[in-house]
Amino acid sequence: MSSKDLIRGQRSKLSDLTSESRLKIGIQIQGPDAAQIACVAVLLGENQEAISPSAVVCTERPRSDCGGVSVRGGSGNEHAFDLDLDKLAPAASNVMFAVGLMGATRGSVSSARNIRQGHWAIEVGGRVVARYPFTGKDFGDDGAISLGEVYRKSNAWRLRAIGDGFVGGLPAMLSRFKVTPSQVAGPTSGTGIAAAPTGFSVPKTWSGDRAPVVPKDLTRSVGLIVARTNDGKTHTGTGFIVSPGGHFITCQHVVENVAHLAICLDGTRVLRSAEVIAQDVQADLALCWISDRNGTPDWLVMAGQEVTPSLGDDLGLLGFPLGVDLGLSVTYSQGIVNSLRKRGEVSVLQIDVGAAPGSSGGPVFRRSDGKVLGVLTSGLDVQDRGMLINFAVDLRMIWRLGWLT
Secondary structure, three states: OOOEEOOOOOEEEHHHOOOOOEEEEEEEEEOOOHHHEEEEEEEEOOOOOEOOOOOEEOOOOOEOOOOOEEEEEEEOOEEEEEEEHHHOOOOOOEEEEEEEEOOOOOOOOOOHHHOOEEEEEEEEOOEEEEEEEEOHHHOOOOOEEEEEEEEEEOOEEEEEEEEEEEOOOHHHHHHOOOOOHHHOOOOOOOOOOOOOOOOEOOOOOOHHHOOOOOOHHHHHHEEEEEEEEOOOOEEEEEEEEOOOOOEEEEOHHHHOOEEEEEEEEOOOOOOEEEEEEEEEOOOOEEEEEEOOOOOOOOOOOEOOOOOOOOOOOEEEEEEOOOHHHHOOOOEEEEEEEEEEEEEOOEEEEEEOOOOOOOOOOOEEEEOOOOOEEEEEEEEEOOHHHOOOEEEEEEOHHHHHHOOEO
C-alpha cells in the first residue's frame, strides 16, 4: 500500500493503512535552529484532558507509565516516538503529538513561519503509510504546533492531521489539555515542560529575548480584572501575566469569594475567563490562570529572589484605577520606594506611586529595566496631610509562597 499524504484536518481510519498496532511516529522540522525544537506526545482521555500528571512524554520523561508511548530518539531536526496501541492505558483514547519552538516570538527566526519544510508521519516496519507535510506558509509567529493525533472512535483507531499553531508556545498549547501547572515551564527551560518540584517555572527573559521599552512594551501584559462574587456583586482590579501559558498575578482581595473571573488585557476588548489557582490571604496575593487555554505571547519578568529593593528605587505602576470608569486603557504612574516595611509577617514596599481603587494587583516595576518588584495592594488616605502613601507586596513574598520557580 502506498503512502497517503494528508492535508490539515484530514482524518483516516488506521485500518485502511495498516493492520499493525505498533507504530513509529516520525517528526521532521527543517528551518528553525534544531537545538530549539522540542517534541512531545500527550495521552488524552475522552474529555480531551491529560489522563494523569505524567501523561506528557518527551526527552525528560521518555516513557509513559503504561509503556504505550516512548521516545524512540532522534537528533537535530528529526524526532520519533514508538506507539504501541495495545499497551495504552484504558483511559487513553487519544495520543496527540506536538512540537515546540523555544524562544519563538513575533518576527523571530525560531517561529513556525520560518519552517522551510516539515512533516508528521506514521511508519510501520520502516515504511511510511501516512504523512502530513507542512511549511511555514501554513503558520504565523507561532511557538508551538499541534501536528496530529491517533485516536479511538467506535472501537476503531483513527488518525487526524491537526496543524494548529499556538502563539503562546508549548506551555500555552499544553494548558488547553489541562496539563498541570507543575508540568508547564517557561520557554527558556529546555523543552518547556520539565516538571517543577513546588511550582511552575516562569520565564527569566522577555518575549523574544529583547529588552523592553519601559513602560510602552509592558502594557500588553497587564489586564483589567472583572470579578463577580457569590453574592452577585461585581468589582474590578488589575492583574499581570507572568507566563506564556496565561498565568497571572493579582491581589487576593480582588478574587475573594469570586463566582466568575475574567481579564481583559490592555489593547484588546476581549474578556477572557480565568480561574484562581492559589491564594494567600495574609500576603494578599493570588495566582490565576486564563482558562481559555490560548496562552499569551507577552509576559512580565519578575526580579529574582535575591533582589532586595532599596530606598529611592525608581518605580513604575501599570493598572486600571477606577476600573471601567476610565475606559479600557491602562494607566501609568511613577514614583520611588519611600520605605521598606512589615505588615505582620508580610514584607511591603511603601511607595508614592499614584493609584486608586481598581489598581490593586497591578505590577510595581523598576523603571530601569521593567522587572517586577512588587504587587500593589493598598494605600492610606492621607493626602489631606500632604502625603501620598501606597503599599506594594514585596515580590520576595511570592517566591516564599512556593507558587513559582
